[in-house]
Amino acid sequence: MSPYQVRQELKVVSSPGIDGFITAMSVNVVDPNGAAVPIRRLMLHHIVFAAVGKPNPTCGTTFTGFDSRPYPYKVDAQPFYGAGEERNVLVLPQGYxxxxxxxxxxxxxWMLMNHRNVSDHALIRWTVTYEPASANLTPVTPYWLDVRNCHADPIYSVPGGGRKNSTYKQTYTYTMPESGRIVAGGGHVHGGAKDLVVSEPDCNNRTVYTSRPAWGEPSHPFYHVRPILHEPGPISMSGFLSQQGYPISQGQRIRLTANYDNQRPHTRVMGISAFYLAPQTVPKGCPAKPTDALSIQPAEVKGIPFRTKTPKFIVPLTGLDANGHAHTISRPPGKTVAVKNGATVSAVDYYFSKPNVSIAPGSTLYWNFGPTTLHNVTLANGPRGFASPNLNDGRTFKFHFKKPGTYRLFCGLHPVQMTETVTVRKKKHR
Incomplete structure (x- = not known):
């Protein structure tokens, strides 16, 4: 990986090559000798494994690529395991x-981030625990719930500006195509999250399970990696396990709710939960919940200190000095240019054409993205959170600036090369 590179790729990889059942799975970033690579070098932001040729029951045949364009062909790929900074581990109850x-x-x-100004090399290693087909385990089907479902880059932004302890909610509701019992589930969020709740709307919206983030202590490496390329995520997410399984019937709805802090902006966040269903006949209606359900917080199991309250963290703007080293900046070089409502900024390789602009409150600013390389515009810090999709080929994005203040912006794909400030002037009172 190049210095300070943010890289995302889609790759076809080998499977275990046996007829059988996966019972556990984990992933890590290692050097050629197999030693774990620390996040101060390379951070695995997220990774998703999918079985090609198997249907994704929550997506159908439509899918939007990393370039924010719908795939022009049918996509059959069933996601069955994913992890982020929190390094989720797949563990199924005994017998499944x-x-x-x-x-x-x-x-x-996968998406990797290089936190140093030198080229680096590493491997992504996944460990699979499996049983042969003769083990005769009860098969499970993975269901992938996402509040921005069927996107390669399923991000959205929390605007912030709410009262203390306010919550920004996003939901995704899915109608189950089959009956069965949910035996395991987990979640993935970004910085600023409160929790993920999976519930049953047709049963008074009772909770199936809640996946809660564990936040590292202030001394945790997540908060000391430099340069800071995004708001740090949790160090682990709690998971749900039940050998009895949570019953749900065909035709019943299941709902994912992603809850984020809304006092402050949080950009390019995610709200994802995957659960594993053992298909079988279950009683109609809203039968009793399992009595053996467990909520397991990996950080607690490992004895790692953590915080339960969403920490306050301000993402700085980062630029390059004359020697190519990343450092915190308040604004990119160049004078501030006043522009009118409806002005356009070009986002090309690898800069914003107007790095510092000033506009009146209530103005709309447009970004026009260059012909080849994908870019985006994302708030690092400022009054309100927003972020564009990944765009190129002359496509545009706009944002309506209502709240006065300084908006420090960057490209999430090229965070130290492409920075910008937008100053929204205070409204003049006559």
Whole structure:
């Protein structure tokens, strides 16, 4: 990886090549000798494994790529395991497994961040625990719930500006195509999250499970990596396990609610939860919950100190000095230019054409993205949170600036090369 590079790729990889069942799975970033690579070098922001040729029940045939364009062809790829900074681990209760075949083809989507000004090299290593087909385990089907479902980059932004302890909610509701019992579940969020709740709207919206973030202590490496390329995420997420399984019937709805702090802005966040269903006949209506359900917080199990309250963290703007080293800046070089409502900024390789602009409150600013390389515009810090999709080929994005103040912006794909400030002037009172 190049210095300070943010890189995302889709790759076809090998599967275990056996007929059997996966019972556990984990992932890490390692050097050629197999030693874990610290996040001060490379951070695995997220990774998703999918079985090619198997249907994704929550997506159907539509999917939007990393370039924010719908795929022009049918996509059959079933996501069955994912992890982020929190390094989620897949563990199924005893007696259950995710069925795999010896001819299965897997695909992975991953994003890595290089936190140093030198080129680096590492490997992504995944560890799979499996049983042969003769083990005769009960098969499970993975269901992938996402408040921005069926996107390679399923991000959204929390605007902030709410009262203390206010919450910004996003939901995704799905109608189950089959009956069964949910035996495991977990979640993925970004900085600023409160929790993820999976519930049953048709049963008084009772909670199936809640996935809660564990935040590192102030001394945790997540808060001391330099340069800071995004708001730090949790060090672990709690997971749900039940050998009895949570019953849900075909035709019943299941809902994911992603809860984020709304006092402050949080950009390019996610709200994802995957659960594993053992298909079988269950009683109609709203039968009793399992009595053996467990909520497991990995940080607690490992004895790692953590915070439960969403920490306050301000993402700074980062630029490059004359020697190519990243450092915190208040604004990019160049004078501030006053522009009118409806003005356009070009986002090209690798700069914003107007790095410092000033506008009147209530103005709309446009960004026009260059012909080839993907870029985006994302708030680092400022009065209100927003972020564009990844765009190129002359596509545009706009934002209506209502709240006065300084908006420090960057490209999330090229965070130290492309920075900008937008100053929204205070409204003049006559």
């Amino acid at each position: 497994g995710y069925r795999i075949g010896k001819n299965d083809v897997w695909a992975v989507v």
